[in-house]
Amino acid sequence: MNKENESVSLNRSLMEMDLFSNLEDIDVTADGSPILRFLICLVYSVVCAAGLVGNLLVLFFIRVKKERRKSRVNFFVLNLAVTDLQFVLTLPFWAVDTALDFSWPFGDAMCKIILSVTVMNMYASVFFLTAMSVTRYWSVASSLKNRTxxxxxxxxxxxxxxxxxxxxxxxxxxxxxxxxxxTGEKLCLLRFPGGQYWLAVYHIQKIIVGFVLPMSIVSISYMMLLRIIRNRSMKTSNPKRRSQVTKSITIVVLSFFMCWMPNHAITLWSVLVKLNAANWDQAYYVVHTYVFPLTVCLAHTNSCLNPIIYCLMRKEFRNKL
Structure with a gap:
């Protein structure tokens, strides 16, 4: 009986490997699991609702209340809210796509538009977070005044x-x-004429430009800022201020890292498989099919966490709220 089970499992793995070899130039995560699809749709709905409310509040405080004129960081926060708002508006399309077992019902034109808007706002959001970290450090380090x-x-x-x-x-x-x-389903995805090599290059660009470089710059900027705050706190005997800034910076860096790291880690594994640097096996199939969609959901939650972290946690914005 055990030998029969092993034979069935082996045959299934061979079939999955054959399917993968036929689809080597694209990424396919559909598996038809209703529980997984329901969970993804639920997360998308919650993130969309929370992101709409949070980012609209940010736009109201900064745009209507003219707060953007008082700070360069607020101007970045305004743009960050705009890009996150555009991003969450794409989630209903992806929720429908997920509910239909990743079968795209909106046509080729909408596929290009929604996928492009999603990716562009992902990059823009990460770039604005990076610019804010550099600006915060530079503002404190240079101590510029009267240069509005x-x-x-x-x-x-x-x-x-x-x-x-x-x-x-x-x-x-x-x-x-x-x-x-x-396999009989219409999927909205990337398909490069050069096959898996160019898809791997595309993912490498996404990992480096969208995560590694920004994470490095954010970490270095905030570590240097913490050093300045620590030195000033020692001179002015203000440990409370240092503790508040340290806590705020820790939340910013950890939220950015925790939201994006799992998605990029599995994407890197996918790149290694495409470049034949790692073997395609049952573990990769399970992770890519069941875990990877959940990491996408986790990455998307960053768009509803941003207004909470960068605005609603700040005292002036809480007072206005």
Whole structure:
């Protein structure tokens, strides 16, 4: 009996490996599990609702109350809220796609638009978080005063550069996203003419530009900021201020890392498989099919955490609320 079970398991693995070899130039995570699809749809719905409320509140406080004129960081927060708001507006489309077992019902044009908007706002959100960390450090380190006009112009130019970089990083997605017929289902995905090699290159770009470099810059900026705060606290005997800043920075860095690291870790595993640097096996199939969609949900929650971390935790915004 055990030998029969082992034979069935082996045959199933061989069939899955054969399916993977036929689909080596695309990423397919559909498995038809209703529980998994329900969980993903539920997370998307909660993130969409929380993200809409949180980011609209941020836009109201900064745009209507004219808070953006008082701080360059607030100007970045305004743009961050805009990009996160655009991002959460794509979630209903992905929820429907998930509910239909990853079968895309909206056509090829909407596939390109929604996938491009999703990726572009992912890059823009990460870039704005990085710019905010550098700005916070630079503001404290330089101790600039009475340069409001110059700060405003610099912030506008930096935002323009960030949106341009995010658009350029999204170019491959806009070009190669399409609706493909896979095993009888229409899926919205990326399909490169060069096969798995260029898909691996695309994922490497996403990992480096969308996570490794920003995470490194954010970590270095905040560590240097903590060093300045610590030195000033020792001179002014203000340990409470140092504790508050340390707590705030720890939350920012950990939330960014915890939301994005699992998704990029599995993506890196996928890259190694595509480049034949790692073997495709049952463990990879299980992780890619069942765990990877959950890491995507976790990454998406960053869009509803951002307004909480960067605005609603700040005293001036809580007082206005």
């Amino acid at each position: 006009v110059r700060k405003s112009c610099s912030a506008k130019w930096m935002c323009a550069i960030i949106w341009t970089l995010a658009t350029l990083a999204t170019t491959p997605t806009s070009i190669f996203s399409t609706v493909s017929n896979v």
